[in-house]
Amino acid sequence: MQNRRLFWDIVDKIELLIDSGNYPPGSRLPPERLLAEQFDVSRPTIREAIIALEVRQRVEVKTSSGVYVIEKPDEANKQLFVTAFELTQARALVEGEAAALAAGSITKEELEQLHTNLVKMEAGIDADQADKEFHSIISRATRNNAILFAVQNFWSLRESKENIKEAYRMVCQSNVNKRKDEHRDIYNALKAGDAQKARIAMHEHFNRLINALFDATEAKALEEVKRKNNETRDLYSLSHLVS
Template sequence: MSGVQAQSERTAEPRMYRVVAERIQELIREQRMEPGARLPSERELAAALQVSRASLREGLIALELGGVVEVRSGSGVYVSARPASQADVPEGGPGPFEVLSARNLIETEAAAMAARNASPAALQAILAAVLEMERSHEDRSSNEQADRNFHLAIAHATGNAALVGVVDYLWRQRNSLWHRLKELYRTEELRLSTLRDHRAILEAIATRDGPAARRAMRLHLERVTRTFAGGA
């Protein structure tokens, strides 16, 4: 590692979810909340900490993975038995909403480029991924793989190997925070909407409509972001 790179890593700003997690821990300590105590609602916490609901959810999930709180879907967030001072908040790369933001920048343009450049074989690969997502709707593991295949097939359809590498990298950033966020907040409505979104993206690419493909991809990724962020 070069000296410049090492210095850059030492001076890098901490991930936002770690900052939020630390502030929630401070709140737990200041209010002397005992194990089993219920934290204020997400809306109240976000207002008190002056952060977005998205950042709050990342921070809460980081604390859950660190053993400090327990997030119970539909019930709330509760202090765990482990003292807040002993938290081991995971540092696993960019947070889920950072990744979604980057994907919105990259994959919207990839969809538009695919509409211009996709070969018949590339279109068939995108269609195959859509069909596999529909077949594996109830199998979360297979459905996740088919989802990845869909987005990578679009990247391949651009004919730009660098874009394929970037999209693949972004998908590999799905760390423990991402998977827990998805487990807690992904709804059946989102799953069905994703299938419709993918069909719309495929249709726009197949008809060589770049602006429509860009728009359909953006609407899809924004829908996912809104759902995971609690409508924030």
Template sequence: MKPRVEKLYQKVANAIATAIGEGQYAIGTRLPGERELAEDFSVSRPTVREAMIALEIRGLVEARHGSGLYVTSLPNQSEAAPELDVGAFELIEARILFEGEACAVAATVIDDATLAELDRALADMTAFDPASAEALHADRRFHTLIAESTGNTVISSVVENLWNIREHSPLCAHMFAEARGEGVNPRVDEHQLIVDALRARDPEQARRTMHLHLRRVVEDLLSATELDVMERARSEIHQRRVQVARRLGIGHSDTNERPRATAG
């Protein structure tokens, strides 16, 4: 039996955990920024992102709004690090490869009944709260229907397994949950473009629209888990509030009436 290959994000996470355990980063210390860590380890920023989230799941670090990631505890040397398996970026890379080709094949053989089912899945995505379990189920059903429509059981099994990984890998599930918390949900308009290409029986366009959709998912995840961006935005909003409060005299001891919130 071959030894399990350590994933790149795991190598980064384990190296930082070791540095924490050896005292390089004491409890309460702020970790270097994402860009600096990416350069230090010669990896991409998405890999650093997955490593940081893995460390959060382990309880070794925490994100502090407007400040960065701070060490909160030492690793337990007697306890093996939890196996977090696949991260969201690694998963989507595989989905681009497999689902793009599945979509191209589907365009050559898909029947009207399956197209009608895809329309119903789209309707469900629109009808339900985008962050609800029902909408997420409709999203999965949409993609697995396309794979099933190829008539190739291996293709449909691979795509089904990719979605199982998305739901059951702790790291992947955590990253998508964070993204949903930032308002990232299935894009119905992009799914509609995929259906349009399938209905036109255009393999190249079907592949292209699936690729564009999944690459947009990557962009959304990068934005939603971008600590530096979120922290900077929150910090800027806080500073604006402080400036407005200062100008309006809010918080003065002789000011009893608070301004009312207005819409727009």
């Protein structure tokens, strides 16, 4: 118990040094031997403290390099769980208005860039990247950096959260032709400078996407029910008694 308390004391002391700026993110902690001397404890105690700090995501141990301080995790963001449905709804709300705003400010060069990415999507040439760039061009065309920042973060969520990546994988390859038509409708509305049509076209795109997500989720749930029923059927089957 004494040893346990001791290494937690060391954890608290090192965290205090990190938080006070003595060891900023990216810096390397002193070697184990020096830390043991500094805190007047054994090297195994320091080793246990480093393990605890690593679990707390305060440091990263790099083999043959040392122990490095990392950015303190944002607990609110760390615990925040975003579903594919929430992301799609948020995208519809923000990007619908972004399309309407861009209709009045998009340049000829940006329309040409949109068309280039539209052609790539229609030809199936790196379609996912072309899709991302298509939406990014529209957000930049709003001339509003807050909107651009929001759309970039939406894509970051889509590409980094496993639950969202899996959900989008289930639907992005379905209704490919519809996906192409929706993006062409958005492009045509922007080219015409029609804010209301651009907003509606963007909303229709995301409405189809969110309904596809529901369909895919239902299909997956039904498949899971069937799998469990088959397992139960095999477990309790009396076929071997009546055959």
